Amino acid sequence: MLNSFYDPQKSGVQYLEDLACGYWHSQVIFTAIELELFNYIGTEQKTLTEISQHYTSNENAMERFLDTLVVLGLLVRYEAYYYNSQLASAYLIKDKALYQGDSILWRKALYANWQDLKETLICGKRLHYIPNEDEEILKQRTKKYIKAMDCIAKSKAKEITKFFEGVHLGGTLLDVGAGSGAFSLAFLEDFSTLKATLFDLSSVIAITKENLADTQPNISYHQGNILEDWQLQTEKFHIILLSNILHAYSEKEVEHILNQAAKWIDPKGFIIIHDFFLEHYSLKARLSDLNMMVNTYNGKVFEGDWVCKLLKKLGFYDEGLLPLESDTALIIASKSQELLKKVHRDQKQYLMLKLKKLGFRNLQLLSTEDVAFTEVAAVKCQFGCQHYGLGKCPPNSLPIEKTKKLLKEFKYALLLEGEPPTKGFQKKILKAEKEAYQQGFYKAFSLWAGPCSLCSQCEPKSSCPQARPSMEGCGIDVFQTVKNLTGNLETVKNKNDYVKYFGLLLLE
Numbered sequence: 001m002l003n004s005f006y007d008p009q010k011s012g013v014q015y016l017e018d019l020a021c022g023y024w025h026s027q028v029i030f031t032a033i034e035l036e037l038f039n040y041i042g043t044e045q046k047t048l049t050e051i052s053q054h055y056t057s058n059e060n061a062m063e064r065f066l067d068t069l070v071v072l073g074l075l076v077r078y079e080a081y082y083y084n085s086q087l088a089s090a091y092l093i094k095d096k097a098l099y100q101g102d103s104i105l106w107r108k109a110l111y112a113n114w115q116d117l118k119e120t121l122i123c124g125k126r127l128h129y130i131p132n133e134d135e136e137i138l139k140q141r142t143k144k145y146i147k148a149m150d151c152i153a154k155s156k157a158k159e160i161t162k163f164f165e166g167v168h169l170g171g172t173l174l175d176v177g178a179g180s181g182a183f184s185l186a187f188l189e190d191f192s193t194l195k196a197t198l199f200d201l202s203s204v205i206a207i208t209k210e211n212l213a214d215t216q217p218n219i220s221y222h223q224g225n226i227l228e229d230w231q232l233q234t235e236k237f238h239i240i241l242l243s244n245i246l247h248a249y250s251e252k253e254v255e256h257i258l259n260q261a262a263k264w265i266d267p268k269g270f271i272i273i274h275d276f277f278l279e280h281y282s283l284k285a286r287l288s289d290l291n292m293m294v295n296t297y298n299g300k301v302f303e304g305d306w307v308c309k310l311l312k313k314l315g316f317y318d319e320g321l322l323p324l325e326s327d328t329a330l331i332i333a334s335k336s337q338e339l340l341k342k343v344h345r346d347q348k349q350y351l352m353l354k355l356k357k358l359g360f361r362n363l364q365l366l367s368t369e370d371v372a373f374t375e376v377a378a379v380k381c382q383f384g385c386q387h388y389g390l391g392k393c394p395p396n397s398l399p400i401e402k403t404k405k406l407l408k409e410f411k412y413a414l415l416l417e418g419e420p421p422t423k424g425f426q427k428k429i430l431k432a433e434k435e436a437y438q439q440g441f442y443k444a445f446s447l448w449a450g451p452c453s454l455c456s457q458c459e460p461k462s463s464c465p466q467a468r469p470s471m472e473g474c475g476i477d478v479f480q481t482v483k484n485l486t487g488n489l490e491t492v493k494n495k496n497d498y499v500k501y502f503g504l505l506l507l508e
C-alpha cells in the first residue's frame with residue numbers, strides 16, 4: 001500500500017543506480033507498444049527470425065530487446081519461441097477490454113516536460129505550452145487523451161462501484177469532467193435505474209458522444225466549464241462523481257468545484273471523489289504531483305484530509321480516505337450519515353491508512369496462519385539477554401504454546417514496521433491497538449519488539465495496563481515471519497547499522 005522501494009536497511013548504491021535507470025524500463029515498454037509487438041505475437045508463438053523479419057530489424061538487437069521483455073515478465077521464451085506472457089495477453093493486446101497501451105503511450109507523451117524539471121523548480125510552474133495549436137492536431141491529441149483516460153478508468157471502475165454493492169442507487173448521476181464516461185458506464189451497468197449526465201468541455205463531449213454513439217439511452221451530455229457556475233437546468237443529482245479532477249487544479253479551483261458540487265447534490269445524495277491522495281500509495285502520489293507540476297497549469301495532488309475538511313465545512317460527512325487496491329483512493333461524502341453507513345469500505349485497509357499516520361515505516365496485512373514460530377526464541381531470551389526475568393520478558397511472557405493458541409483466536413494481523421527508540425516504538429504500537437479497538441476491532445491485541453521500555457521500574461508479577469509482550473518473547477520467529485512476507489530482513493552486522501523493529505497487531 002505504501003508503494004515505497006526504499007529500505008533503510010538495504011538501500012545503498014544499488015538503490016541509487018536503480019533509481020537513475022528508471023527511464024530504461026519506460027523506454028522498453030514504450031517501444032514494445034509502439035511496435036505493437038504483443039499484437040503481432042498474439043496467441044501464437046513466434047521465432048526470433050520471424051519477429052526480426054516482420055520489423056525488418058537487426059536480429060541480434062531484436063533478440064536482446066525480446067530477452068529483456070522476458071525478464072520484465074511481458075514475454076515468455078521457450079527454446080526458440082517467444083509467447084506473450086499472461087500479463088501482456090490481458091492488457092497489452094489492442095482488442096482486449098482492458099488494453100492499457102493508450103495510457104502507456106500517453107505517459108510517453110508527458111515525458112518531454114519532465115526533462116524541464118530543474119527549470120520548472122526555478123520558475124515554479126510548467127514552462128512550455130504549445131502555442132495556437134492547429135484545430136485538427138488538437139482534436140487528435142484530445143482523442144488520444146480520452147483513450148488514455150479510458151484505459152485507466154476501465155481498469156478501476158469496478159473497484160469503485162463495489163463500494164456501493166447492496167446500496168439502492170437510483171436517480172441521477174452527474175459525472176464532472178467525465179472524459180470517456182467509463183466510470184458512468186460502470187455505474188449504469190451495476191445500477192440499472194440510474195441516469196448519467198456527462199459534464200465536460202465541448203471539445204471532449206464531441207468526441208465522447210461520437211465514441212458512445214447512440215448505444216447509451218441513459219446518458220445525456222452537458223458541455224461547459226466546471227470552473228464557472230454550473231448551469232445544469234435540471235433537478236439536483238443523487239450522485240456527483242469527481243474522478244481525477246481535483247489534481248488538475250490548485251486549492252482555489254478545488255474549493256470552487258466542491259462548492260458547486262455541494263450546490264447541485266441532493267440532500268440524500270453522495271459526492272464521490274476519486275483521485276490520487278498523498279496518504280495513499282505515497283511514492284506514486286508524490287510523482288503524480290510532480291507530473292502535474294511539469295505538465296499542467298497549476299495542478300497538484302492533495303492530502304485527503306484537506307479535502308475532507310473542505311467537505312465538512314460545506315456540511316458533509318465522510319468516512320475519510322477509502323483506498324483502492326490500486327494507486328488511487330476515494331472520498332465518499334453525504335449530508336446523510338445514515339446513507340454513508342451503507343457504503344462498504346474495507347475496514348482493514350482503512351485502519352492501515354489511519355495507522356500509517358502514526359509514523360510506521362511500513363504496514364503489511366497477513367493471515368495469522370502466516371506467523372512463524374521457533375523454540376529458539378525462548379532459548380535466546382534465557383541465554384544471552386540481560387533482560388531475562390525482568391518486567392514482562394520471559395518467563396513472565398507468553399510461552400510458545402499459549403501464543404499459538406492465542407493467534408488461533410484471530411484471523412488477521414498487521415505487521416507494523418518501525419525503528420528505535422524502543423520506547424517510542426512501543427508507544428506507537430499501543431496507539432495502533434487503541435485505534436483498531438476504536439474502529440470496532442474489539443479483540444485487537446498487540447505484540448511489540450524488545451523488553452517493555454515504557455516505565456523505568458516494573459513489578460514483574462503485577463498486571464499493567466500498558467505492557468504488552470514482545471513477539472520474540474512469545475516464541476514468534478520474527479525474522480522468518482518478515483522474510484515470508486517481504487523477503488527483506490538483514491541481520492545487523494555493525495553497531496551503527498539501521499535496525500528495524502516489528503510489532504504485530506492481532507485483528508479478528
Ligand SMILES: C[S@@+](CC[C@H](N)C(=O)[O-])C[C@H]1O[C@@H](n2cnc3c(N)ncnc32)[C@H](O)[C@@H]1O
Pocket residue numbers: 149150153176177178179180181182183199200201204224225226227242243244245248
Ligand atoms: C484526468 S481526466 C478524468 C476523466 C474521467 N473523470 C476519469 O477519471 O477517467 C479530466 C477530465 O476533466 C475535464 N476537465 C478539466 N477541466 C475542465 C473544465 N474546466 N471544465 C470541464 N471539464 C474539464 C477534462 O476535459 C477531462 O476530460
